[in-house]
Amino acid sequence: MTRTAHVLLIDQVADWEAGHLLAELNTGRFIGEPWKVISVTASDQPVSTMGGLKWLPDITINDLDPTKGDLLIMPDDVGWHPGQEEPFVSSAKQFLDADAPVAAIWGATEALARAGLLDKRHHTAAAKVALEATGYKGSDRYLDQRAVAADGLLTAGPQSPVQFARATLGMLGLISDEMLEAYEALFHRGDPSAFPVLMSI
Template sequence: MTTLVTILTPGFADWETALLNAGARDYYRLETRFATPGGDPVTSAGGLKVMPHMAIEEINIGAIDALLVNGGNIWSTPDAPDLTRLLQSAHGADKTVGGICDGVIALARAGLLDSVRHTANGPESLPSTGYGGAAHYVGSPRAVLDRRIVTAPGTAPVSFMGAVFESLGLRTGDLDFYLGLYAAEHQAA
């Protein structure tokens, strides 16, 4: 079974991967799992309390298909967990690796954005990470998928969902309908 693991941290932005995980679990019948630092429960920016399935340290790259980093303010602080080895391992094993909003910072710190097209909340959000991918930055309001790396600004949870599903080979007319359904409010009236 296709398995997605989403990394959540204290204060995570609960709206950023909600559609993705709901669509994965309910519509596509994929396995959705959640990991946190130390396996501790976390509370989102909106007050949602989550009891994770596992600790970040327990993630088995061989048993998953996608590793996703949910955004939150922690990624721009010294308290951010270091995911470098985990993200590099997932990418090296040809797994989908994604980051949305400030979760993209973790991918930049791991060096995963140095040679692929990507986006983020803005190019100014990445330089303090040792980031070397400025030539590949795309100023886009939508998610960017390149070589199984998915990045998106925090305002793009719908296209992030679509790009992750596409990276997993799930791009169909059904997905296009689903994306249109959730993006309808952004179309001109």
């Protein structure tokens, strides 16, 4: 059965942050089988990316069912602030409560912090001070790393789209540690010697 990833979209979503991860899930080129990627928005209207592309939603947030998804992806955009983020954060909590993994990057981590979802989990973000500004109670669990997976929740900062993809694929158990290292070596460090490893699948 084809596995499904839902990606939450608010207007002005950051094109690059989930790009690596979405490409690998949708094509399946390094993980063996492609996933179905479903875009989710607050309404049935398209959203614009920071790069100026128009992204058409597949479903609205009201139709999102955590029991029918294998991963929830939360990229950054300019809309993560109190008032607009609540339905998306509520969906993240529902996924976590259903033991379905969530992957959040940059501004989405701040939204999760405001909701208390990082208080008892190890995590990372753009910077520790950015999360502390939310008033959350989890600063003692902040790790100064590119990406952190803990209790079904993957967090990363905006400077780490490759690590975000690598850590999420690892959290899902989709490829081996050797393949994960080769993935980061090629797409982050530009090491062409890693390409044959990735193509060995």
